[in-house]
Amino acid sequence: MPKGPAPAQPSHAVAIAFDGTDEGALPRRLAVREAHLARVRPAAEDGTLTLGGAILNEAGGMAGSVAITAHASLAEAQRWWAADPYLTGGVWQRVEWHASRFAPLPYRALPG
Template sequence: MSTALEYLVTAFDGTDEGALDRRLAVRDAHLAGAQRLAERGELLSGGAILDDEGRMIGSSMHVVFADQAAFDAWYAAEPYITGDVWRDITVRPMRIFRPAL
């Protein structure tokens, strides 16, 4: 994937009373999708952003896609987006450092 596009997705959940319920309602679908991305080599890392008390309040993902259309297709179908979990989303292009091992 030498011409692949790499992104850092930082997304914070809503802060309303139903935010955690929305997250939990689609969490299994989100994790299953993340697993598929990882198996295809498109998810390089990801995880929940925690508040000071250890509660999930958002997510961070390092992803790589062959082209913009592939990213857009994932983004449009991501359960945390379609399920109204993520409300403050930042997508930044990046170049991920991969050290030689």
């Protein structure tokens, strides 16, 4: 089991992405959802995508996304996400980017 101090430099990028709020927002998301999932599944398998999922609104509908990727810089993460159908298809209207330095948990190593 990995032990020791956290990495000294960023190890992951966190994207908090918000869908549009117009009437076309959900249809835009649904139109490209399968293409988005087809792109992120291999990234999850190879460790690039560490965690991802939908942000839900009060009604339980999809209103955005949270994703953590194994990119040491925000620029790398932004370049990688730039090809994603949720960005190219206009689903995500605003994205907050955060560099992070994740450390292994005491009971298992982090993916990616």
